[in-house]
Amino acid sequence: MDLGLQDKIAVVTGGASTIGKAIAEGLCAEGAKVIIADMDEVQAERVAAQLCAAGHNASFVATDVGERAQVEHLAQSVLAEHGRVDILVNGAGWTVNGLFLDKPVEDWEREVAVNLWGPINTSRAFAPSMVEQASGKIINIGSDAGRVGEYQEAVYGACKGGVIALSKALARELGRYKVTVNVVCPGLTLPEKSEDAGSMSLWHSDSPQSQIFRNQETLAKVVKRYPLRRHGVPADIVPLVLLLASDQSSYITGQIISVSGGYAM
Numbered sequence: 107m108d109l110g111l112q113d114k115i116a117v118v119t120g121g122a123s124t125i126g127k128a129i130a131e132g133l134c135a136e137g138a139k140v141i142i143a144d145m146d147e148v149q150a151e152r153v154a155a156q157l158c159a160a161g162h163n164a165s166f167v168a169t170d171v172g173e174r175a176q177v178e179h180l181a182q183s184v185l186a187e188h189g190r191v192d193i194l195v196n197g198a199g200w201t202v203n204g205l206f207l208d209k210p211v212e213d214w215e216r217e218v219a220v221n222l223w224g225p226i227n228t229s230r231a232f233a234p235s236m237v238e239q240a241s242g243k244i245i246n247i248g249s250d251a252g253r254v255g256e257y258q259e260a261v262y263g264a265c266k267g268g269v270i271a272l273s274k275a276l277a278r279e280l281g282r283y284k285v286t287v288n289v290v291c292p293g294l295t296l297p298e299k300s301e302d303a304g305s306m307s308l309w310h311s312d313s314p315q316s317q318i319f320r321n322q323e324t325l326a327k328v329v330k331r332y333p334l335r336r337h338g339v340p341a342d343i344v345p346l347v348l349l350l351a352s353d354q355s356s357y358i359t360g361q362i363i364s365v366s367g368g369y370a371m
């Protein structure tokens with residue numbers, strides 16, 4: 107199937123690592139021009155350089171999606187350079203697992219800033235140009251934690267639940283302008299190479315999640331809760347994102363789709 111993504115302008119937040127990186131690579135492979143917007147400037151530059159070295163069209167803009175002024179600057183610079191934005195993928199995310207009663211409030215503030223304010227800020231910054239051009243694809247990377255409620259992920263899950271409601275509301279408001287808004291919800295998704303797990307800011311090295319990853323016995327127990335009996339890898343998420351970014355999905359909006367081996371149904 108020709109997805110028709112050649113020369114489309116795509117912004118991928120969180121595109122410097124794991125799932126966002128795989129999405130940026132997938133979009134590039136389809137011929138899109140990808141702008142990685144990530145607060146990890148070093149890694150974002152490295153990924154953009156790797157993509158360019160492979161013959162693709164990629165660049166980066168260091169951006170903290172929780173900071174509205176930085177997101178506005180991102181939108182201005184992308185629109186100044188490319189004149190339009192066709193695809194916005196909100197992949198940036200951050201969390202630290204922990205019981206609601208134990209977690210420091212500073213963690214909640216950062217979780218809300220990245221996971222909820224991030225997609226609000228980027229949608230506000232990019233949707234006007236999509237409305238004006240009467241086309242656009244917004245794809246929010248949610249989480250099954252936002253669908254089912256997850257132990258030790260109360261505020262993160264609340265943000266992802268908020269992203270689901272935000273996406274449905276925007277789908278209703280923007281549909282008349284042919285702008286679609288959908289949510290892709292991963293379940294447990296780990297990098298193909300275990301050494302890359304250390305670089306996941308979502309799961310920083312001393313977080314409980316990374317302990318799970320290091321302990322094969324615990325990981326095996328977790329995976330048993332998935333009907334397909336394995337955890338996800340970034341490549342599992344990419345095909346659905348590409349479909350939702352293409353005009354092949356022009357009649358799909360406001361949908362929440364899990365890519366999680368059947369974890370949430």
Ligand SMILES: NC(=O)c1ccc[n+]([C@@H]2O[C@H](COP(=O)([O-])OP(=O)(O)OC[C@H]3O[C@@H](n4cnc5c(N)ncnc54)[C@H](O)[C@@H]3O)[C@@H](O)[C@H]2O)c1
Nearest residue numbers: 120123124125145146170171198199249294295306307308
């Ligand atoms: N990995 C999983 O198991 C899993 C499960 C469900 C949902 N998700 C979601 O998938 C998305 C990608 O997660 P991942 O697993 O690739 O994590 P990751 O930590 O590997 O990547 C997250 C990226 O977001 C960037 N980032 C963090 N805060 C930012 C900010 N304020 N502004 C801009 N960039 C910021 C990081 O620098 C990093 O490049 C996230 O939205 C996450 O919530 C992941």
